[in-house]
Amino acid sequence: MAIRVEDLTFIYNEGTALEQRALDGVSFEIPDGQFVGLIGHTGSGKSTLIQHLNGLVKPTGGKIYYNGEDIYSEGYSLRQLRSKVGLVFQYPEHQLFEVDVISDVCYGPRNLGLPEDEVRQRAEDALRLVGMKEKYWEQSPFELSGGQKRRVAIAGVLAMNPEVLILDEPTAGLDPKGRDEILDQVEKLHNARGMTIILVSHSMEDMARYAERLLVMNHGKKAFDGTPREIFRHYKELEQMGLAAPQVTYVVHALRERGVDIDEDITTVEEARDALLEVLQRA
Amino acid sequence: MIREITIGQYYPVDSVLHRMDPRTKLFGTMVYIVSLFLADNVWGYAVAALLLAVVIRLSRVPVSFMVRGLKAILFLLLISVSFNLFLTDGEEIFRVGFLRVTWEGVRMAAFMAVRLIFLVMGSSVMTLTTTPNQLTDGLEKSLGFLKKVRVPVHEMAMIMSIALRFIPILVEETDKIMKAQMARGADFESGGLIQKAKSMVPLLVPLFISAFRRATDLAMAMEARCYHGGEGRTKMKPLRYARRDYTAYAVYAVYLGVIVLTKFV
Numbered sequence A: 001m002a003i004r005v006e007d008l009t010f011i012y013n014e015g016t017a018l019e020q021r022a023l024d025g026v027s028f029e030i031p032d033g034q035f036v037g038l039i040g041h042t043g044s045g046k047s048t049l050i051q052h053l054n055g056l057v058k059p060t061g062g063k064i065y066y067n068g069e070d071i072y073s074e075g076y077s078l079r080q081l082r083s084k085v086g087l088v089f090q091y092p093e094h095q096l097f098e099v100d101v102i103s104d105v106c107y108g109p110r111n112l113g114l115p116e117d118e119v120r121q122r123a124e125d126a127l128r129l130v131g132m133k134e135k136y137w138e139q140s141p142f143e144l145s146g147g148q149k150r151r152v153a154i155a156g157v158l159a160m161n162p163e164v165l166i167l168d169e170p171t172a173g174l175d176p177k178g179r180d181e182i183l184d185q186v187e188k189l190h191n192a193r194g195m196t197i198i199l200v201s202h203s204m205e206d207m208a209r210y211a212e213r214l215l216v217m218n219h220g221k222k223a224f225d226g227t228p229r230e231i232f233r234h235y236k237e238l239e240q241m242g243l244a245a246p247q248v249t250y251v252v253h254a255l256r257e258r259g260v261d262i263d264e265d266i267t268t269v270e271e272a273r274d275a276l277l278e279v280l281q282r283a
Numbered sequence B: 001m002i003r004e005i006t007i008g009q010y011y012p013v014d015s016v017l018h019r020m021d022p023r024t025k026l027f028g029t030m031v032y033i034v035s036l037f038l039a040d041n042v043w044g045y046a047v048a049a050l051l052l053a054v055v056i057r058l059s060r061v062p063v064s065f066m067v068r069g070l071k072a073i074l075f076l077l078l079i080s081v082s083f084n085l086f087l088t089d090g091e092e093i094f095r096v097g098f099l100r101v102t103w104e105g106v107r108m109a110a111f112m113a114v115r116l117i118f119l120v121m122g123s124s125v126m127t128l129t130t131t132p133n134q135l136t137d138g139l140e141k142s143l144g145f146l147k148k149v150r151v152p153v154h155e156m157a158m159i160m161s162i163a164l165r166f167i168p169i170l171v172e173e174t175d176k177i178m179k180a181q182m183a184r185g186a187d188f189e190s191g192g193l194i195q196k197a198k199s200m201v202p203l204l205v206p207l208f209i210s211a212f213r214r215a216t217d218l219a220m221a222m223e224a225r226c227y228h229g230g231e232g233r234t235k236m237k238p239l240r241y242a243r244r245d246y247t248a249y250a251v252y253a254v255y256l257g258v259i260v261l262t263k264f265v
Ligand SMILES: Nc1ncnc2c1ncn2[C@@H]1O[C@H](COP(=O)(O)OP(=O)(O)OP(=O)(O)O)[C@@H](O)[C@H]1O
Pocket: A012, A013, A020, A021, A022, A040, A041, A042, A043, A044, A045, A046, A047, A048, A049, A090, B172
């Protein structure tokens, strides 16, 4: 039991005319080593929710526990929590500031008070992990392309070696290859190190492919919680929330309507391919 | 923390003050500021306080929101109060070393504090009830006569409205970058002065970069929409005085009269 959220409520600008209820009674639990996808329409409170998980925002109501400890209790070190729960913000490239790539990535581990050679080692590992070639390391981060900046920013969080990695739309605005590369790396971290991953994304295909479990947010409330297969079965309700199921799920449903006997819970292209081949062989 | 700067932030509710012509509010703020410097005894400030209270009530902006703006001038307030307190000649109350506190000093310091506080709150009423766009519209129109002597009134108004518009954006941006760096273990609170200054670098560099990026983006967007200054540009919502504005001007006249009268009490 790594992260437990109980009845979390958050209101922006409380007590003013600009009041905005961003989270409303959200509860869930994320065990160690799970790959969780977080989806929801624009403004549904995803970014607000994940900022609570490493103590950057103080909730209006409700509690958050990390490994059983209330993170907002007296004397709990939020700085230590932040080294364990790494958070990559939406458009993280806007946080770069150093003269060169490698020093920017060193910023996080250095803040942890590690010895200098370990700081450097971790930064190099993190940069290799996100696929930044050595020739870029001494360059100014501001001279890189948007996608490269994104990788450097992600490396900046990875270098802190977190137990939980939260990514807020890490692939928005990347090309398909870059997107797959980054998500594959994340999956590798998940498989190899057992890192808990919370991924926010608007791509249902990515969610079906990578996530073991989906949390669906709708107007600040938790709407669904389950495996991608279970969730995408509710594609009609999802559509009402401004979401959708993966394309291939629609194809499968259309096929079923025409009398093809195929599993309705198919969410990825690979699954559909295998199922279709089987159907054809049977015929 | 950083969100608490209310100067230059509009508070969206509907009230008489919100509907008032920006020129009326600008002029009113000016009258109020002048009156604060005209008043020189308790009675004058009492009248000014009364007006402020009534106006705040009318604006339907919570008082707490208005008082928050004062935090920004706390330092200035402290300095001016202590200067007045210790450096005014007159009848001595007590002294600590070379610092003398006099009755006149206490009086001056108290008035100075009241003046500054009313001044900030009075102008906050205006900025809280007027959108930056209305405000600059009002300014542009009120100062329109200066165009005849080739003062670039429109351009200045535009610069001001953009600057005002950017304050909340930059505040938000600061908040966001701060959080992002805190997620990387940054610590903006502890440490000595030098340590603190150093810890600001990861905040300031991205902030400046984003400010410049926004500025160039905006300039490009304006040019793409054929912006070419005030020449021949018409307004979507031309300013027109309504009854309440004439009433307001009458109130200003009476108020100024009363303030002048209090000088002879
Ligand atoms: N700094 C802020 N001040 C006031 N309201 C905010 C702020 N940030 C977000 N909100 C509001 O809170 C709600 C939730 O926003 P949030 O950013 O968490 O949404 P999101 O699910 O991440 O959306 P997106 O998919 O667009 O990133 C929105 O209605 C938004 O308007």
